[in-house]
Amino acid sequence: MRQKNIKLARRRSGGGTVYHDLGNINLTFFTARKKYERMENLKLIVKALKALSPQLDVHVTDRYDILLDGQYKISGTAAKLGRTTAYHHCTLLCNADKFVLSSVLKSPYKGIKSNATPSVPASVKNLFEEDSSLTSEMLLDAIAEEYATQHQVDHHITLVNPADETVLPGISNKTKELQAWEWVYGKTPKFSISTCLNVVYKDSVIDVKVDLDVKHGKIEVCNIDLPEQWLPPALCSELVNSFTGSKFCPNEITTLATTLLRVCPQDDEMHSRWNLLCENMTRLM
């Protein structure tokens, strides 16, 4: 995601990871908690889709996905229940970049363990692939119309600028809160990594065993096991000590390692081994 400059967001509603770009519509149903009804909302969307394009084979599953042709996911759901209010939101894949979607949702990392609720990968399809005459505007309008009919309100769409404080008081503070490291990474469920890095150094490969426990986004326990003749144990423990307690974040690790290196009276050879090790460590993050 970093390579592709794709931002990461953590939802308050929890659940699996989804991909968004402008080819994906997000729909949110804000209600009183008592009126919270995911199935009704999804059926409303399906009805609107069929009204637009009667030949579409779309249905809602018991895990609140919407499937196309009985097998392709076009919508995923999440929800948040408050004491008196609630919201249910869902995606609607229209014309998203499927290549980017699948490549960013595949993790290149091995050896990660956590008790977090796992994401449930699915085959996806864009609605516009099935019916190329559809447009996002048509879908939004059809859903709004179906909503108005079912909820007996006027069919009337109000465009809202999501950054407008006068319409949404407090929105900029909420935005900051949701963009902060403390929310995006700090609330990550506890996880551990146990892996072996194959560090390539001057025509040879050094096996480095790394074990990390990460809680609230910070490295709580760090163990690095490598051949003593490659990096002296004293140097290795300097690194381990400085990593412990730091954010599980590549920039943070690089800064720490560079600062530490300045105060370590080692030769160039040791410096380059140290840098190489740190570089490999940051690739885990």
Ligand SMILES: Nc1ncnc2c1ncn2[C@@H]1O[C@H](COP(=O)(O)OC(=O)CCCC[C@@H]2CCSS2)[C@@H](O)[C@H]1O
């Ligand atoms: N945009 C989008 N739409 C539908 N399905 C998707 C999408 N992106 C990824 N996926 C597929 O769903 C699984 C994850 O499914 P999973 O069931 O694990 O999670 C969800 O569905 C969560 C939906 C959250 C909806 C919110 C509504 C407004 S903001 S986000 C993923 O691995 C892909 O295979």
